[in-house]
Amino acid sequence: MKNLKKINILILCLFALAGMTSCEYDNFDAPESMLTGNVVFEGEPISVRSAGVELELWQRGFELFQKIPVHVAADGSFSAKLFDGEYQMTQLNNNGPWINNPDTLHVTVRGNTVVDFEVTPYFIIPNASFSLSGTEVTATFEAQRAFQNANIELIGLYMGTTYHTDRVRNEAAFEITAANLAQPEGQFVVRGQIPAGLRSRSQIHVRVGVKNVGTEELVYSLPFLLQLN
Template sequence: MKSIKTLSIALLSLFLLGGCELNELDNYEGPNASINGGIYDQETGELIQQDIINGMQIEYTEHGYDNPQIQYVVVKNDGTYRNNLMFAGTYTIRPVRGNFVPVESEEIVVKGNTVKNFEVQPYIRVRNVQIEKQGNKVVATFNLDQTVTNKVSRIGLFAHQEPTVGAPLNAVASVVNFNQVSNDVTQYRLEINLEANSGNLKPGNKYYFRVGALIDAPEAKYNYAPPVLLEI
């Protein structure tokens, strides 16, 4: 009986000790700040369209720790981002793995609702886009204005019921392995045959179509024009 009583007291002590530790953990304040902004073309001032799946991210680390953990915020399809669960403090921040020339990290003080925009140089600007239904095809014509000397590896026309359509999210895609340097004078053309893809693109329904181009650079993502909604 004595041993059982001793064990019970020991277990009770551990429980009380654990409860004190949990109370101490619960005393930490929660997130008290937020950050938001956009990724802008430094020349045009326009938001740079992004992929919603496996797209670019905002990388940030909080100062004040010996081994700070790298954290990430996903950038939305329209080129904006937001994180409402930040702690007030100083951070090192930069956008990474995007469709623009890499930029250097910056230090920023986050307090209250902080706005931080980034002006970047997109690898490619997809210009003068025309997407229309022509008979049993959807035809896209466009120009490419690339800002670096790398080759354009691929160009594509993507279709999906969601406006977040792109290379990683599409029902139908017409992709060409381009593998050359483009110029801003040539008009390029891509098309999707509606009859051949009637199983995925149902007649009488509406779909978003979007043109994109991918530069040949490490971790690069597609550059896009805004999506166009068509009834087929």
């Protein structure tokens, strides 16, 4: 009987401990401050493949020291919900259509905080225009070197049904390799037929991209909503 009482007391203690632990977790504050900004070159946002490029945030002074991934949207913007504090923002190595830079940006988060992260892309696309003739889309744009040793591997026109259209997610892609380009940079024109599956739609998203030799990610123009009907 004494052993049974001891067991019952032990079980009650375990339940009490579990309840205290549960209360501690329930009372744990969630991060409430929002860090937002853009990946920029000379103050201008760099458009990329949505969720294909990320930055890293690190916060020292805690027992668990690990990165906080910050994904970059198609228009070059990013956001993260954080606790107030001091952070270090860095590039993810070999990720993004820009040169690797080990420099760290110190970020102080106090409430909602806005900060831009400067990069040096291989190319920029300062302007792009799209026109429609029948079922053919014509993209005219300029690709400028932002890094002296950059070399175009290919340029492309991409069509899709969502804002996140790019080289990975698309319904049609029309690419021209460097061997078929008349110049290493400058103004280019890419044309492509709208695929049959998209022609009944009232609108589609289109954008152009430029890929540097040896780099996985492309730099893009902003997605453009092209009216069809």
